[in-house]
Amino acid sequence: MNDPAELDVTLVDGYVDEPAHFGVPPYISTYPRYAAGAMVDAGVDPANVTYHTIDELRDDRSKWADVADADLFVYVGGMTVPGKYVGGTPAEPDEVRELAWVAEGTSVMGGPVRFGVGEENAGAQEMERSDLDFDFLAMADVEAAAYDLVSNGLEGFEDRYRDNDEIDRWGAKGAFVVEQHPNFPEYLICEMETSRGCAYRCSFCTEPMYGDPGFRSAESVVREVGNLYNAGARHFRLGRQADILAFGGDGEAPNPEALRRLYEGIREVAPDLGTLHLDNMNPVTIVDYPEKSREAIRIIAEHNTAGDTAAFGLESADPVVAEENHLLVSADECLEAVRVVNEVGGWRPGESPEDAPTFGEEATNRLPKLLPGINLVHGLAGESAETFEHNKRFLQRVLDEGLMLRRINIRQVMTFEGTEMAETGVELAENHKQLFKQYKTEVREEIDNPMLNRVVPPGTVLEDVHLEYHQDGKTFGRQLGTYSLLVAVPGERELGQTIDVAVTDHGYRSVTGVPYPLDLDSASMAELTAIPGIGDRTAGDILVDRPHDTTPTVDDADIAKFVR
Secondary structure: OOOHHHOOEEEEEOOOEOHHHHOOOOEEOHHHHHHHHHHHHOOOOHHHEEEEEHHHHHHOHHHHHHHHHOOEEEEEOOEOOOOOOOOOOOOOHHHHHHHHHHOOOEEEEEOHHHHOEOOOOOOOEEOEOOOOOOOEEOOOOHHHHHHHHHHOOOOOOOOOOOOHHHHHHHHHHOHHHHHHOOOOOOOOEEEEEOEEOOOOOOOOOOHHHHOOOEEOOHHHHHHHHHHHHHOOOOEEEEEEOOOHHHOOOOOOOOOHHHHHHHHHHHHHHOOOOOEEEEOEOOHHHHHHOHHHHHHHHHHHHHHOOOOEEEEEEEEOOOHHHHHHOOOOOOHHHHHHHHHHHHHHHOOOOOOOOOOOOOOOOOOOOOOOOEEEEEEEEEOOOOOOHHHHHHHHHHHHHHHHOOOOOOEEEEEEOEEOOOOOHHHHOOHHHHHOHHHHHHHHHHHHHHHHHHHHHHHOOOOOEEEEEEEEEEEOOEEEEEOOOOOOOEEEEEOOOOOOOEEEEEEEEEOOOEEEEEEOOOOOOOOOHHHHHHOOOOOHHHHHHHHHOOOOOOOOOOOOOOOHHHHO
16 A cells, blocks of 8 residues: 555545534534544545535535545445434435445445434434445444554454544544535534533433443543634534533533533633534433532533523423333423523523623623523334323423423434334334324424524524525525524525524524614615514605614614614
8 A cells, every 4th residue: 555645535524413403514523523633643644635525526526536536535424313404415325325336445434324324314214234335334433443444554444432532633633624614614613522422321312332421621622622713613512422511520410610611711712713502411410410500501601602502302201201211301300401591591692690701792682592402202112192292291381481492303213223222113103103293283383483482582683694595585594503593584685695684573493584783774675574563554664765864763663673
């Protein structure tokens, strides 16, 4: 084999782990960054590493030549949570097979794809392992496989997991890859790993396959954020962990001081960051350790950026399902955890305690700092028609108490080899599919819509909405962040730009709005009539009376919310 420094390597990102957290990428996970860093650590010249997303390959067939001509082709992909996508889609199995067929050099695949591949990216799927015609399948860490493969002259590797020292090296050496992402730097969020593994053993989850929780140090994560920030990244999500509250502890009890070092350190090395969000927070931790959890949540809410979401894995409010699948909290316990996060983290920028830093976020008409989200999984062992009623009653209780949920994620189970659900399969999910569809529609109409109106009332300003596509005479976009809202603006605006939007109305999981601040001397009829309380006649009067020296007075509408 040639000297590793002479190897040409192509990395293709099929969007790994859980892209549903963003509605769709634009994000880059740890896998391609660590894999690139591992190969550089093994001697590959960084200038010889080419990175593409699957969307790039779909849009430009000429880039497939990079796959064909590479001495080493590394594919990272796979998903453990199904979702619907806007503006991009994780690689489908047929696309991955084509990549393997096109590659003329040595090929290796890894990432969550090792858990299995279904016929499509959806729930209620039997997930079977398949090499999809690659030379090698990494059944542990793809980055460790890439390092060992290069070190062994492309002859092979033993499946193994990397350690924290290797993460430190590979994260630093692979940070350059973000510069090759098509959304870099304005519209790209970097997924950060703080730990992996889990102390608990829910029946359907793949995280316990990594064993008991293994935590990185706060200093290690902060250094990685600093490297990415120095490379130009400005948006970060602490997403690779089962429970952010357990960071730096024993896997169960919170360690507020470790979280303080983590968050304060990130703010120090990335002073002008645009996004700092998280993902999973285990409600059982709040139930078992209420005071430490409150302190930890307070630290997070002081240092994050607005609109953050703590995903709660309730999974099912049905006690029968909870028992049969080793779920961790009851509906009552989860409701108490929802109350705690609302109380401690549900304030909006500008409403924080006097001693809490705001990092420049002072306007109160913004999204709350940190709210819970609820995950509900269907098709689990023990599920019956009553399960759907249990779940709806739980959500109705949250709504009736005046509490806020940032989002409700309802999905059907994906069964992976190595989990208990592999024994059961997806028969329940298939049998209940019609009931599932009806129930999901009811939740969207009866819970999601009023909840969204509570979380994002008219006049709420969503900053830095990136405009992505046109449909039905409107322009649609999103903020960067965890579970970002889809935003519709009247008219067809130039795509790719970023604007602030004041919310005017709500759907089930999306909002409509107008550019903020709205210029009454240039606003269109469609923008004016989108404001609550302004009809065609009033909008017409505003148009006729241009230019305006002062803000027009309009009955039943607080125009000041929309014009600053």
